[in-house]
Amino acid sequence: MTAHPSDDEPRPAMTPRSHPDLAVWAGHLDEHRRCPRQFSNRIALGIPSPEPVPEAPAASLGKLTHRELEQRHERWDAHDGVALLSEPPAHHAQAVEAHVRAHLALCPAEDDARYHGGERVLATRLHDLQVVVLAIVDAVWEHPDGVIELRDYKTGAGAPTPDQDAAALVHALLGRTHWPDRQLRVTYERLADEPTTAELAVTGDTIDAALSALTAHVAALREGRWEARPGTHCQWCDYRRSCPSSLAPGEHPS
Amino acid sequence: MSELPRITPTTLRASQQCALRFHRLVNGAGRVRGDPRRRFALPGAITQACRDAHQHAQAQGCSVAGAADHAHPPEDLTPEERHAFAHAVATYAAVADAREGTYHAEDHERFPNQESSTGRFEIMAPVDLVLRHREDRREVRELALREAPEPLADSSRVVLAALALRAPLTYAHCDLRTGTVVEATLEEPDRRTLGADLQRRVMGALGVAQEPSPTPGRWCSGCEVLRTCPAVVHTTAEELRAGGST
Numbered sequence: 001m002t003a004h005p006s007d008d009e010p011r012p013a014m015t016p017r018s019h020p021d022l023a024v025w026a027g028h029l030d031e032h033r034r035c036p037r038q039f040s041n042r043i044a045l046g047i048p049s050p051e052p053v054p055e056a057p058a059a060s061l062g063k064l065t066h067r068e069l070e071q072r073h074e075r076w077d078a079h080d081g082v083a084l085l086s087e088p089p090a091h092h093a094q095a096v097e098a099h100v101r102a103h104l105a106l107c108p109a110e111d112d113a114r115y116h117g118g119e120r121v122l123a124t125r126l127h128d129l130q131v132v133v134l135a136i137v138d139a140v141w142e143h144p145d146g147v148i149e150l151r152d153y154k155t156g157a158g159a160p161t162p163d164q165d166a167a168a169l170v171h172a173l174l175g176r177t178h179w180p181d182r183q184l185r186v187t188y189e190r191l192a193d194e195p196t197t198a199e200l201a202v203t204g205d206t207i208d209a210a211l212s213a214l215t216a217h218v219a220a221l222r223e224g225r226w227e228a229r230p231g232t233h234c235q236w237c238d239y240r241r242s243c244p245s246s247l248a249p250g251e252h253p254s
Numbered sequence: 255m256s257e258l259p260r261i262t263p264t265t266l267r268a269s270q271q272c273a274l275r276f277h278r279l280v281n282g283a284g285r286v287r288g289d290p291r292r293r294f295a296l297p298g299a300i301t302q303a304c305r306d307a308h309q310h311a312q313a314q315g316c317s318v319a320g321a322a323d324h325a326h327p328p329e330d331l332t333p334e335e336r337h338a339f340a341h342a343v344a345t346y347a348a349v350a351d352a353r354e355g356t357y358h359a360e361d362h363e364r365f366p367n368q369e370s371s372t373g374r375f376e377i378m379a380p381v382d383l384v385l386r387h388r389e390d391r392r393e394v395r396e397l398a399l400r401e402a403p404e405p406l407a408d409s410s411r412v413v414l415a416a417l418a419l420r421a422p423l424t425y426a427h428c429d430l431r432t433g434t435v436v437e438a439t440l441e442e443p444d445r446r447t448l449g450a451d452l453q454r455r456v457m458g459a460l461g462v463a464q465e466p467s468p469t470p471g472r473w474c475s476g477c478e479v480l481r482t483c484p485a486v487v488h489t490t491a492e493e494l495r496a497g498g499s500t
Contacts, residue, residue, distance in 0.1 A: 044293070050342070121485070
């Protein structure tokens with residue numbers, strides 16, 4: 001096989017199939033900001049990883065914890081139990097148990113909040129931007145004072161706070177459109193290290209910031225801005241071997 | 255092009271994900287003529303290269319791997335896509351040389367869109383490769399860059415291939431990242447059961463005025479009817495900046 005001579009030729013912009021709307025998930029904004037080229041490969045072009053790539057251990061643990069907490073909220077009689085309801089692999093079980101203990105200290109059910117579902121998909125179409133914004137919210141709570149809280153579980157040690165995270169802005173926007181007459185907050189339930197919550201009260205400024213981030217993101221997609229931004233994330237990138245800018249073109253760390 | 259509702263693998267998958275999407279697809283929503291999406295360029299190129307390699311191997315009397323050495327990715331693919339192309343075609347060639355079956359290019363023509371027995375809808379089975387085995391049994395090979403779904407025999411592509419062929423078949427899911435092959439065999443009784451089940455599901459939605467509720471999920475971003483889904487809130491950025499939403 002021969003290499004193609006022009007490796008840096010322009011890439012096409014995102015072209016939706018049957019209508020002009022783009023579908024933008026909350027996590028896309030940070031993913032695109034981290035490396036537009038990786039985003040283009042994964043989302044715009046849909047290139048599968050040429051080889052199976054081991055999932056980062058922290059990502060695996062995060063999924064297992066989310067699954068466990070979701071099951072606990074579906075079975076309130078088992079919510080406070082010690083034994084795990086899911087069956088995580090043995091090497092992750094202890095960490096999942098630690099996350100559950102942290103969650104039990106932070107769960108709003110203790111404050112008589114009402115649970116409105118977990119893993120909830122929220123979707124809003126912004127006609128003027130021709131975009132459908134989507135997010136999966138880990139849990140929606142209604143507090144006795146009427147505040148609607150969109151809660152996300154964060155299991156990584158270096159997890160951001162909501163005011164540092166574009167995804168939280170998107171959650172805020174979706175909360176505003178789904179519960180337009182209610183006070184809102186976006187809460188990150190940080191389960192690693194010192195369990196704590198970090199909150200973002202949703203105000204008009206929050207919504208303005210969300211719309212600015214979203215508008216910039218959508219413009220980048222429509223203009224096809226896909227430059228590579230190499231960094232430490234290259235070592236977990238599916239395209240590390242074939243991306244001309246990769247900093248980690250060798251084997252994956254085991 | 256026929257105007258009958260068309261059941262594709264996407265439609266069939268939707269029946270297990272979101273009742274509203276399935277209902278609307280069966281009733282003709284979201285139908286697109288031509289597909290401009292750039293993202294089909296890579297799988298299309300891999301399939302074509304593997305078909306060509308089979309054809310050249312049989313014409314030249316060489317191995318599929320030998321023929322695949324001459325495969326070149328289309329020039330408009332990106333470096334990442336060309337890397338994936340090279341890996342996939344080489345992996346497939348090794349798989350092909352290790353398996354039985356003879357290739358006949360015209361066998362793809364046995365998978366046109368098929369009208370259902372009721373004449374109310376047609377099924378479309380995308381088929382990557384067809385190989386002939388002894389006693390004229392056909393093997394359909396799917397060239398995939400992902401693991402096989404479990405159980406493979408229930409996957410929408412397998413079901414539609416079996417119904418379109420109108421004969422027993424072996425279906426081989428080839429994961430071209432690893433060379434792993436998973437097989438399912440469908441005999442005549444299986445086909446009849448699958449056909450009856452499809453008929454029941456489609457006829458339960460076709461022409462029915464009452465729409466079911468949507469089931470939002472990770473599949474929403476690929477949904478053809480998302481814009482008009484009742485689970486979606488409609489507003490504008492301008493309205494949100496002004497402090498409200500509809």
